[in-house]
Amino acid sequence: MADQPPAPDADVNAIVGAALRDLAFAQPSPQKQFGYKRAAAAVLALDMQLTELMAAGGALPRIAGIGPASSRVIHEILDTGGSPTVERAVAASDRRADIERKRQLRQHFLSRAAVRRALADPSLGGPSPADYRGDLQMHSEWSDGNPTLEAIASACAARGYQYAAVTDHSYGLAIAGGMSMADAGRQRQAIAAVNEECAGRFRLLQGIEANIDAAGQLDLTDEEAAAFELVLAAPHSRLRRSEDQTPRMLAAVAHPSVRILAHPRGRIGGSRAGVMADWARVFAAAAQRGVAIEIDGDPARQDVDFTLAQVALDAGCLFALDSDAHTTDQLAYADTAIAHARLARVPADRIVNCWPLERLLAWLGDASLERAR
Numbered sequence: 483m484a485d486q487p488p489a490p491d492a493d494v495n496a497i498v499g500a501a502l503r504d505l506a507f508a509q510p511s512p513q514k515q516f517g518y519k520r521a522a523a524a525v526l527a528l529d530m531q532l533t534e535l536m537a538a539g540g541a542l543p544r545i546a547g548i549g550p551a552s553s554r555v556i557h558e559i560l561d562t563g564g565s566p567t568v569e570r571a572v573a574a575s576d577r578r579a580d581i582e583r584k585r586q587l588r589q590h591f592l593s594r595a596a597v598r599r600a601l602a603d604p605s606l607g608g609p610s611p612a613d614y615r616g617d618l619q620m621h622s623e624w625s626d627g628n629p630t631l632e633a634i635a636s637a638c639a640a641r642g643y644q645y646a647a648v649t650d651h652s653y654g655l656a657i658a659g660g661m662s663m664a665d666a667g668r669q670r671q672a673i674a675a676v677n678e679e680c681a682g683r684f685r686l687l688q689g690i691e692a693n694i695d696a697a698g699q700l701d702l703t704d705e706e707a708a709a710f711e712l713v714l715a716a717p718h719s720r721l722r723r724s725e726d727q728t729p730r731m732l733a734a735v736a737h738p739s740v741r742i743l744a745h746p747r748g749r750i751g752g753s754r755a756g757v758m759a760d761w762a763r764v765f766a767a768a769a770q771r772g773v774a775i776e777i778d779g780d781p782a783r784q785d786v787d788f789t790l791a792q793v794a795l796d797a798g799c800l801f802a803l804d805s806d807a808h809t810t811d812q813l814a815y816a817d818t819a820i821a822h823a824r825l826a827r828v829p830a831d832r833i834v835n836c837w838p839l840e841r842l843l844a845w846l847g848d849a850s851l852e853r854a855r
């Protein structure tokens with residue numbers, strides 16, 4: 483273990499959040515587990531790094547959800563880079579192997595403070611929030627989301643977007659309230675009505691989040707897929723397997739209607755690694771077809787993250803930076819995606835959300851217009 487304070491550019495809040503989660507899992511009592519998990523969430527949601535907060539006030543400020551035991555862990559990490567308290571608890575725990583496994587599943591996740599720092603850091607290239615014209619993955623009350631289409635349109639317009647795509651789940655994913663094709667037809671009319679209201683100011687697109695099955699096929703026919711303005715393909719099964727699934731992902735990317743490979747791995751922080759594949763090969767195929775690779779900004783997903791985004795960038799890929807919001811408040815998750823794109827130094831021109839509506843629509847109509855040259 484490191485025995486010096488974390489580097490000035492370290493994501494201290496992510497380190498502390500991970501340590502508090504480890505400590506939570508090492509607790510036999512559900513009540514203590516809950517307390518440390520709540521403390522971890524509070525640290526990960528801070529706007530500023532703990533180091534900056536300490537430097538500003540000389541001491542750790544009072545933070546809701548963080549008690550004396552969690553404060554001790556924070557001080558240990560700020561002083562030495564690690565926490566003997568957490569290590570002792572983990573070593574004594576009968577869940578040690580499980581905790582070690584969870585640790586491996588928290589790589590390259592950014593805390594909120596790290597997201598904000600990446601957005602503000604002028605030394606990073608990549609898109610600024612001002613370059614971002616619209617969000618291309620979100621869920622409404624038509625599947626497993628909460629907001630109405632009207633609420634989505636006004637929240638997106640209030641964020642300064644020129645367009646957004648509602649991408650409810652298709653009917654194959656019943657667990658997520660997948661939308662039947664009859665419902666999709668009614669939703670299309672409802673979207674047209676919203677667009678009439680917003681004419682000239684904002685445009686809502688009808689997308690669909692299609693599910694990629696075990697063989698790489700989508701859960702809707704080619705004809706059904708072609709009825710949507712935007713088709714995202716995303717894996718929601720076989721996300722905890724160690725075998726290679728490159729052929730599955732290549733098949734999804736080859737589908738004629740697919741424009742975005744959404745949360746490509748399907749990973750969840752501290753829980754599962756998602757799909758294992760030869761991503762350089764998958765990304766090369768996507769680049770050749772003009773299919774964008776998504777950076778999903780849901781804090782629990784952050785999929786792909788900035789390290790894998792660099793592989794996609796080298797392959798010549800387009801990118802989509804999306805919130806995957808299920809409430810209008812969660813539209814702010816787009817910031818997390820933008821931060822990863824900045825850390826990977828993805829040029830704004832390669833990001834479909836930074837294009838004017840006309841260019842976006844042209845690509846949606848014919849992906850070959852934007853394939854890697």
Ligand SMILES: [Zn+2]
Nearest residue numbers: 691716718745
């Ligand atoms: Zn999904």
